[in-house]
Amino acid sequence: MSKNTIVMLICVLGTLTMAGCVQQEADNTASQPENCEYSDVSAEEAFNLIETGDVFVLDVRTQSEYNNGHLENSYLIPVSELEGRLDEVPSDTVILVYCRSGRRSVTASNILLEAGYCDVYNMEAGFNAWRSAGYPYEE
Numbered sequence: 001m002s003k004n005t006i007v008m009l010i011c012v013l014g015t016l017t018m019a020g021c022v023q024q025e026a027d028n029t030a031s032q033p034e035n036c037e038y039s040d041v042s043a044e045e046a047f048n049l050i051e052t053g054d055v056f057v058l059d060v061r062t063q064s065e066y067n068n069g070h071l072e073n074s075y076l077i078p079v080s081e082l083e084g085r086l087d088e089v090p091s092d093t094v095i096l097v098y099c100r101s102g103r104r105s106v107t108a109s110n111i112l113l114e115a116g117y118c119d120v121y122n123m124e125a126g127f128n129a130w131r132s133a134g135y136p137y138e139e
Contacts, residue, residue: 036118038097038109043129046096049121055094060108061127065100069139071130079104082111091117098123098130 041049049055050071057071060079070076077085079099089095095117099105102124109122123130131137 036113036116036120038113038120038122040124041096041121042124043133043135046098046121046123046130047133047135049094049096053094055096056090058089058095058097058108059127060097060099060104065127069127069131069137071098071127072136072138074098079108079111082108083115086112086115089117094119094121096121096123099126101128102126 050057057074059066059070059074059076060082061070061076062078063076066074066076075088077088082089089112095112097105097108097112097120099108102122105122105126109120112120127137
């Protein structure tokens with residue numbers, strides 16, 4: 001084989017290898033959701049959201065906080081356990097996330113986004129705002 005033939009083979013192999021890498025990268029990004037972001041909502045907006053549709057209400061506080069009062073029909077998964085329990089969160093419905101004051105629910109909302117959930121709402125000021133506004137809850 002001549003030197004030119006070897007150089008040409010190396011160039012062709014390099015091009016094919018690069019094309020394969022580009023295709024693999026395209027395949028990996030195709031399965032990820034497009035730029036999803038959670039939406040912050042007030043207690044009033046959260047109440048309206050619950051009243052008007054099929055919403056999975058996710059409480060990310062601790063068990064003891066939940067026992068002291070929670071939104072009706074809410075599902076408890078403490079934020080510290082959420083990544084390991086994502087299989088309990090439906091992917092085909094709106095998700096309203098709340099905590100006591102709104103900090104942990106931001107963390108939980110981001111965990112959900114990273115896991116591919118897109119229809120996520122974070123209740124700002126959390127259960128404190130809900131209770132202060134006089135909306136119904138269970139004790």
